[in-house]
Amino acid sequence: METILKSKNSLFRSDATQKLMAFAGLIALFVVFSIASPNFFQFSNIIGILLATAVNGILALGATFVIITAGIDLSVGTVMTLSAVMTGVFITVMGLPVYVGVLGGLTTGALAGFINGSIISRMKIPPFVATLGMLYIAKGLSLVISGLKPVYFNDTPSFKEIAMGSILGKIIPGFEVPNAVLILFGAAFIAHLILNKTVLGRYTYAIGSNEEATRLSGVNVTFWKTAIYALAGSFAGLGGVMIAARLNSAQPALGAGYELDAIAAVVIGGTSLSGGEGTILGTIIGAFIISVLTNGLRILSVPQEWQIVVTGTIVILAVYADILRRRQ
Amino acid sequence: MKTKFVAVILGVLIVAMMLAGCSGNTSDETYIAVISKGFQHQFWQAVQAGAEKAAVDYEVTITFEGPETEAMVDKQVEMVQAALDKNPAALCLAALDTQALLPLLERAQEEGIPVVGFDSGVDSDIPVSTAATDNLAAAALAADKMAELIGDAGQVAVIVHDQTSRTGIDRRDGFVNQMESKHPNIEIVDIQYGEGDHLKSTELAKAIIQAHPDLKGFFGANEGSIIGVLNAVSELDKVGDIVVIGYDSGQQQMDAILSGAEAGAITQDPIGIGYKCVEAAVKALNGEDLPKMIDTGFHWYDKSNIDDDTIAALLYK
Secondary structure, three states: OHHHHHHHHHHHHHHHHHHHHHHHHHHHHHHHHHHHOOOOOOHHHHHHHHHHHHHHHHHHHHHHHHHHOOOOOOOHHHHHHHHHHHHHHHHHHOOOOHHHHHHHHHHHHHHHHHHHHHHHHHOOOOHHHHHHHHHHHHHHHHHHHHOOOOEEOOOOHHHHHHHHOOHHHHHOOOOOOOHHHHHHHHHHHHHHHHHHHOHHHHHHHHHHHOHHHHHHOOOOHHHHHHHHHHHHHHHHHHHHHHHHHHHOEEOOOOOOOHHHHHHHHHHHOOOOOOOOOOOHHHHHHHHHHHHHHHHHHHHOOOOHHHHHHHHHHHHHHHHHHHHHHHHO | OHHHHHHHHHHHHHHHHHHHHHOOOOOOOOEEEEEOOOOOOHHHHHHHHHHHHHHHHOOOEEEEEOOOOOOOHHHHHHHHHHHHHOOOOEEEEOOOOHHHHHHHHHHHHHOOOOEEEEOOOOOOOOOOEEEEOOHHHHHHHHHHHHHHHHOOOEEEEEEEOOOOOHHHHHHHHHHHHHHHHHOOOEEEEEEEEOOOOHHHHHHHHHHHHHHOOOOOEEEEOOHHHHHHHHHHHHHOOOEOOEEEEEEOOOHHHHHHHHHOOOOEEEEEOHHHHHHHHHHHHHHHHOOOOOOOEEEOOEEEEEOOOOOOHHHHOOOOO
16 A cells, blocks of 8 residues: 555656646647637637537546546446436426436436446456446437437526526626536536545545555455446536536437547546546646647638547647656 | 657647648638538538539638537537637538527627528528428429339338438428328338438348338438448349339449439439528628528439439539
């Protein structure tokens, strides 16, 4: 246990370097796009970028925990969709109050994550396979429960306000930052506290550094792993509520491929897929790098097919920079 | 180390900006943003070609974008958002979900940016006009051709891409209603939905053919659906026994028509859809009155006219 804690301490320093690098990259992107197009550094466009990061950023928060344990969660995208559909069922179909629907959406995500964690830690099925199964199950259930049709929130205008309203705009007139952005930062702050100030966070790093050593030092790895996946699932649930509020509808066919965007954000942010290492701040910066890049290339009218090539290149370069740093 | 990383990012961006330069969005010409429901499918490529032709003819600049799949409603929302931030003169839009886009459509209206719908259009009062195929009439023509080819009696089946999109509903209803009202001796034994997926449509069509050995005709309501029907007919050795009628074009379908495996198909005018939506946007900017609906037309084609100039221009490979 002592060695684990010691290695964690040395990791903090290298994490700081990685964060700084990723942050410098983000600033560089901002500067370049601002010079390249007068339409980029506009209030409405910056808000657009923040808003576009909200869902992917929240999914990436959960993915960070899982990836630090050296696991993977491929189901975050479709669990997000299932949570969105369930929120729609609770609010629109069953007519329950909005806050109950939101809690229902979060619970749906947590439940899916709990099942993932149980399959992985009790049935000893590798995370890749277990969450791949959940990807399909959640996708199928979304289609079944919704009857293949989007669920709209037209009768409950307050639901949309969760993402698209602006509490800040009411306090400071003209400063219309959508709530979705505040929720992203709030969720990131909570994730940061959990990862750095709680037992769950400590064991997340410990399991990722050396699962066997953690088990031998008396930690109930089965329990904590399940808890970590359930936490990741809750973030996917929150992502589901956010995307439903953003679109004013739960779209049942959406969500495939979103897990890859979330994993990309985590990896660009310096979290290692081999586990034991990673920060929430890094993940948030990673998520912003993806959104700024997508938005900036769009504003510059770069052909769409090339936008995808550039994003892929950035993912590889970010990880390569990380490897170079480790070699030093 | 840090500087190296930043340098690499800058390098990538410089290349990106050179690409942006190639797309020619640097002049002072009127800029019209076109946002479709997809971009890699052949059909959308043809719509893009038409939009670009109109851009040249009317001396405007356009960008053409669409999400990777028709499920990605949120990605389309972000595309419209970024497009509006570029201060376009007009917006051409084929909405995936009008509800989800409503705040942005209202923003466009507030900023005085005219919106022109195309293809499945925008389900609201905001668009000044919509350029689209009359799918009900087009599918009715497919039904008439089917009746003619099977002797106005017998069993037929249909594979549609989905039961929720406007095009799916209209093509199914256009075909079914025409059969019921004009060809009472023809029985539609089954209608199945294959999501436009080639493989899924193949399995569905095979099951239908096996369940109905006397089937005389099969209608596939989009490119993916008809490829599935053609696969099923050839795998079950029924080529020539079942009259197959399709929709849209694509190399595989055109080969089937030339070989006789498929009797013929309805083609929309994807190039016309792209052309007329940009044209309508230009007219709206000039303050001209526009009809609410612009019918972009459709045509029957088979072995006999597939190489005619008027038809060949509408077909994409």
